[in-house]
Amino acid sequence: MEQNKKVIMNDKEMYKYYDELAKSNECVFGEFSETTKVSYNINAYNASKRFDNLNILYKPQESAEMLCMVDNVLMIFHKYFNEIPNLSYLLASNYTDIEVEMFLDYKEDGLPGRQRDHYIHQFRNAFMGLKLLEEFKFFDNIKENLEKNDSFYKLYFSLAEKESEENIKEIVYKTYFIAALFHDIGYPLSFFMKSAKKIHEYTPFYKMINSNIKASFVDVSALLLDSLLFKVVDVKNIEERYNSNDHGCLSAISFLMHFYHSGTIHSLNPKDKNIIQWAAVAIFNHTNIYKKIGTRMLFAQDPISYLLRICDDLQEWNRFSILMEETSNYLLCPKCNEIISKTDDKKIYQCGCKDDHEKSLEYEKITTIENKKLNYINLCDNMYIDETDKGVCIKIDYNIYKQMQLLINDFTSVNYRKKDLEDVEKLLLFQDGLMEIKIERFLSNSIFELSEKAIECAEINIAKTKKIDPKEKELVRAKLKNAKVEIIELRGKIENIKSNGKSEGIENYKLFTETYKDDYPLEYTKIMKKYAEELLPYLYKLNRTMQEMDSMLNQS
Structure with a gap:
C-alpha cells in the first residue's frame, strides 16, 4: 500500500530546493534556453553589502546561506525567465537595509508594531507554494478550474484545449513564483510613507520639505491603465488602497511600474507579459479585506491569488518579530532548579539556594550601563505538509517551551496569531474545485x-x-x-x-x-x-x- 506523502518545510529544505533548481537544466519552469537576455552576476548587486546588512539581523552562517539562496534564485531567473529582462533587479535590492528599521517600528499608542520579517519570508512563501503545486494536487485543481470555469483568466491566457499541459503548468508555476517573491516589495514604501507622516508632524520641519513625496494616483493610473490589474479591480478600490499606503497595493503598483515606466512590458512576448500581469493581480489581492458579510477570496475565481494568500498567512517556520524590552536571559541554578532572577532591588539576583544560616544566597549585578534587549520572537522551526485521503493537512509545529517563555515577554501576542489562523481556516472551507486543506497546530x-x-x-x-x-x-x-x-x-x-x-x-x-x-x-x-x-x-x-x-x- 502506497504511503501518503509528507513534506517538511524549513529553511534547510528550502535552501536545498533552490540549489537543485538552479543546477538543473529542466524543471517545473520549463527547459533552460541557451539564448538569454538576462545577465547573471551576483557581484553586480553588491553582494558584500547585502551580506553585511543581513548580519545585522541574522547570524553570519544564516546570512551566508540566505545570500547563497538569492544567488540560486538569480540563476533560476537566468535559466528559466530569460525573456523577462530586469526581473533580477527587483530581487537583489537594498530591502534588507530598510527592514532593520522596520523591525523597531512602534504604533502611535506606544505599543510594539509586532513587525515580522518580510524579505526572506517572500522566498519561503515561494517555496511553500511550489511544493503544494508540485507534490500535492494544487496544480491539478488549478488546471481543472481553468478548464471548467469561463473566468477572465481562461480567456486572458487563451487556455483552450489545444494548449498543452506543459504550457499551462509553465504559466501557473512562473506566475506564482514571481508573485510570491515580490508580494511584499511595497512594505518598505508603506513604512516610508508612515515615517514621512511623522516627519511632517514634527514642528521644526514645518514647510521645509515637500509634502508631495508620492506620485499622484492620477499619474500612476495613466501609466497602468491598460494593465490587467486596472481591468479586473475597481479603480476606486485601487485608489483608496494606494492613498492609505496598503502594502499589497504598493507592492503590485511598484512591481508593474518596474516594467511599464521603462516600456519593458511592451517588448515582452504574450506569454511572459501575461505572467507579469497575473502576478501583479495576485500581489494586489494578498492584502484584500472583505468587509461585506459573506464575502471572501474564492479559489475558483482566481487560484493564483488564493494560493499566494494562504501561503502568506500560513508560512510560520523561522518567521520572527522583534520585541525590545528589559527582559534578561534566564539562568537556571543546577542546585535548586530555580531561575536566578531579579529581586525588588534590581541589582540583586536570587534563586532558591540558602547559605549555612538559611539566608538566601544573593548575586550582585556589577554592570552599571543600563540596557534593553532585542528579543527575537520565533515560535516555529518546522512545518509539515501531510497528504490525506481528501487533500492535505498543514501542521505548524509551534514550540511549547518557547510559548511558555513568550508569556513572560508578551502575554497577549499568541492571541493575535490564533485569530489569524482561525481566519485562514474559514478561508479554506467550502472552496469549489479545491482539495480539502486542514491546519493542525497547538497555540496557547x-x-x-x-x-x-x-x-x-x-x-x-x-x-x-x-x-x-x-x-x-x-x-x-x-x-x-x-x-x-x-x-x-x-x-x-x-x-x-x-x-x-x-x-x-x-x-x-x-x-x-x-x-x-x-x-x-x-x-x-x-x-x-x-x-x-x-x-x-x-x-x-x-x-x-x-x-x-x-x-x-x-x-x-
Missing part, C-alpha cells in the same frame, strides 16, 4: 494547557522507546528515567501553583483555571507571568531531555 497562552501538552508529547516519545531494539534501548535508558522524574516534578509544580493561587485569594479560582484555560483576561496576566517564570525551569529540563532522546532515537 495558558500555563496549564502548555504544561499538559508538554507532558503529553513527552509520554508519546517515551512510548516510542518500547519499539526500539533492546540493545539500543540502553542508550536512552538514563534519559528515559530522567524524563519520568521530570514529568512528576512538572505535575507537582502545577498542583503547587494551583494551591498557591487559592491561598493568595484569587477570586473565582475555578473560573480562572478552567474557563480561562486558553485565553486569560488582561487582569490575570501579571500573576500568570509570575507563574510562567516558576514553571519555566521544569519545562526547560523536560524539553531538553526530550530533544536528547529524539537525537538518540534518530541515530538508532
